[in-house]
Amino acid sequence: MLVADAGPWTRGKGSDAVVVESLTRKFGDFTAVDRVTFSVEEGEIFGFLGPNGAGKTTTIRMLIGLLPPTSGEGWVSGLNILTEGEAIRRRIGYMSQRFSLYRDLTVEENIRLFAGLYEVSGERYRERRAWVLEMSGLGNRLDDLTDDLPLGWKQRLALGCAVLHEPPILFLDEPTSGVDPSARREFWDLINSMAEGGTTILVSTHYMEEAEYCNRLVLMNRGAVVALDEPAGLRARMDRPLLELRTSDPARTVEALKDREGILEASMYGRRVHLVVSDETDIRERVPGLLEEQEVTLERMERIPPSLEDVFVALVRAEGGAVEG
Numbered sequence: 526m527l528v529a530d531a532g533p534w535t536r537g538k539g540s541d542a543v544v545v546e547s548l549t550r551k552f553g554d555f556t557a558v559d560r561v562t563f564s565v566e567e568g569e570i571f572g573f574l575g576p577n578g579a580g581k582t583t584t585i586r587m588l589i590g591l592l593p594p595t596s597g598e599g600w601v602s603g604l605n606i607l608t609e610g611e612a613i614r615r616r617i618g619y620m621s622q623r624f625s626l627y628r629d630l631t632v633e634e635n636i637r638l639f640a641g642l643y644e645v646s647g648e649r650y651r652e653r654r655a656w657v658l659e660m661s662g663l664g665n666r667l668d669d670l671t672d673d674l675p676l677g678w679k680q681r682l683a684l685g686c687a688v689l690h691e692p693p694i695l696f697l698d699e700p701t702s703g704v705d706p707s708a709r710r711e712f713w714d715l716i717n718s719m720a721e722g723g724t725t726i727l728v729s730t731h732y733m734e735e736a737e738y739c740n741r742l743v744l745m746n747r748g749a750v751v752a753l754d755e756p757a758g759l760r761a762r763m764d765r766p767l768l769e770l771r772t773s774d775p776a777r778t779v780e781a782l783k784d785r786e787g788i789l790e791a792s793m794y795g796r797r798v799h800l801v802v803s804d805e806t807d808i809r810e811r812v813p814g815l816l817e818e819q820e821v822t823l824e825r826m827e828r829i830p831p832s833l834e835d836v837f838v839a840l841v842r843a844e845g846g847a848v849e850g
Contacts, residue, residue, distance in 0.1 A: 541564040541565055541566055541567065542565050542566065542567045542568075542569070542601070542602060542693070542694055542725040543564065543565040543571075543588065543599070543600070543601050543602075543694065543725070543727065544564045544565075544599065544600045545561055545562055545563050545564070545584075545588070545597070545598075545599045546562050546597055546598045546599065547560045547561070547562055547596065547597040547598070548560070548561045548562070548584065548587060548594050548596075548597035548598070548599055549561070549594060549595050549596045549597045550580075550583050550584075550587060550592065550594050550595050551595045556748050557580050557583045557748050558580040558583050558584050558587070558594075558748045559580070559747070559748040559749045560597065560749070561580070561584055561597070561743075561745070561748075561749070561750055562750065563743050563750065563753055565725060565727060566725075567693075567723070567725050568720060568723050568724070568725055569720070569725055569726070569740045569741065570716065570717070570720050570726045570728065570738065570739045570740045571725075571726065571727045571728070571739060571740065571741055571742075571743070572727075572728055572729070572730060572735070572736050572738075572739030572741070572742040572743070573585070573727070573728070573729035573730070573742075573743055573745060574729075574730060574731070574736045574742050574743070574744050574745070574833075574837065575729075575731070575744060575745035575746055575751075575841075576731065576746065576841060577731070578747075579745040579746050579747065579748070580745050580747075580748040580749075581698075581699075581729040581745055582622075582698055582699070582729065583748075584745070585696050585698050585727065585729060587599065587606060588601055588606060588613075588696065588727075589601075589613065589614065589617060589619050589696055590606060590610030590611070590613050590614055593607070594606070594607070601613045601616070601617065601694060602616045602617070602693060602694055604616065615643075616692060616693065616694065617692050617693075617694045617695065617696060618687040618688045618690070618692040618694070618695040618696065619687060619695075619696045619698075620683050620684055620687040620695075620696070620697050620698070620700050621698045621699075621700075622698050622699035622700065622702045625683050625686070625687065626671050626679060626682060626683050626686065627671065628670070628671050628672035629670065629671075629672065630670070630671055631667065631668050631669060631670055631671065632663050632666055632667050632668070632669055632671060632674070632682060633667040633668065635671055635682065635686055636654055636657055636658075636682075636685070636686060636689070639686040639687075639689050640653070640654070640689055643689055643690035644690070645689050645690050653689050653690075653691070654689075656685070657682070657685030657686070657689065658685075660681060660684075660685055660715065661678060661681040661682045661684075661685050662678065662681070663678060663681075663682060666678075676703060676704055676705075676708070677704055677705070677707075677708030677711070677712075680700065680701065680704055680708065680712055681711075681712070681715070683700075684697075684700070684712070684715060688719070688724075692724070693723070693724060693725060694724070694725045694726075694727070695719065695724055695725070695726045695727070696727050696728075697716075697726065697727070697728040697729070698728075698729050699729055699730060699731070700712065700728065701730070701732065701735065702731075709732065709734075709735065713735065713738050716728070716738070717738070733832065733833045733834040733837065736756060736833050737756050737833060739756065740755065741753065741754065741755050742754065742755070742756060742759060742833075744759070744837065744840055744841075746840070746841045751840045751841070751843075752836075752840055756833055759833060759836050760830070760831050760832070760833060760835075760836055762836060763801070763831040763835060763836055763839065765789060765801050765802060765803060766801070766802050766804075766805040766808075766828055767799060767800070767801055767802075767828065767829055767830070767831050767835060768799070768800040768802060768805065768808065768809075768826055768827065768828055768829070769794075769797055769798070769799055769800075769825075769826070769827055769828075769829045770797065770798040770799075770800065770812070770823065770825070770826050771796070771797055771798075771823075771824045771825040771826075772798065772816060772821050772822060772823050772824055773821055773822040773824065774821050775793050775796055775797065775798050776793065777819055777821050778791075778798045778816060778819075778821055779791045779792065779793055779798055780819075781815055781816055781818070781819040781821060782798075782800065782812065782815060782816075785811075785815065787802055787803045787804055787807055787808055787811075788800055788801075788802055788803075788808065789801040789802060789803060790838070790839055790842070792838055794834070799829075799835060800812075801835070801839065805828065809826065812826065
């Protein structure tokens with residue numbers, strides 16, 4: 526069903542913004558990250574995609590020097606993550622899924638605090654402060670407590686504070702979690718603008734539509750790399766027909782069709798059901814009768830191109846499924 530991964534890996538420590546070789550992190554007997562290897566080009570938007578517990582956040586925390594690896598190596602902006610963590614933190618920006626802000630400080634106080642942490646002062650501080658306020662739209666809310674801001678504005682303020690010092694590399698860990706789709710789209714407009722300006726961006730997400738915005742993606746599951754490619758390349762790996770069904774009862778449809786001969790995958794996508802099949806003609810002939818036996822009405826069946834979500838589900842299941850709990 527999925528074409529084997531020959532994927533692009535590391536190209537050398539000096540030619541890329543980030544290089545990771547066999548990076549591993551264990552917590553006792555549990556392996557959170559298992560021999561992960563990849564590289565990120567300068568100016569690239571590089572995405573980490575995977576279910577909860579896949580190892581995305583742990584990988585990022587090792588790269589930014591917040592967590593030592595158990596084994597393996599890594600370089601960020603040419604600096605060794607094992608020995609030069611402090612220098613790395615001065616060269617990067619980091620925004621966590623909790624937005625990295627001090628909620629009991631005002632907008633002005635947060636900007637001033639982060640400027641001090643990054644040693645941004647004088648005329649440069651005035652220029653960068655003005656940029657943050659214009660980007661975030663918070664110029665008339667300087668005295669508002671950060672905790673009182675709408676979530677989308679907190680997000681933009683956190684991004685502004687993370688890049689006050691204009692770092693060449695930016696790490697974003699689930700930055701849009703809980704934010705509405707409109708605010709997510711606006712946030713990604715900002716990310717694209719920074720990447721066009723030369724900033725290298727590494728971002729973890731579980732939103733499939735966000736993954737489409739990345740130049741390349743590493744799909745992780747159970748701590749390991751499952752696939753690494755451009756979004757179009759990942760979609761192209763599904764070499765079996767994909768059928769979309771609309772029926773009177775999607776849940777019963779999946780129950781009626783899963784594990785049937787010739788049906789490799791049966792999954793619900795909202796009110797629709799997706800089938801990955803070995804022989805499209807055979808399945809088209811058999812499905813109506815199988816559903817009729819379960820008193821389910823078939824309203825429509827058509828072949829569709831695979832989405833990243835289809836590839837994501839298939840790859841994760843092929844690797845033993847997501848971590849439970």
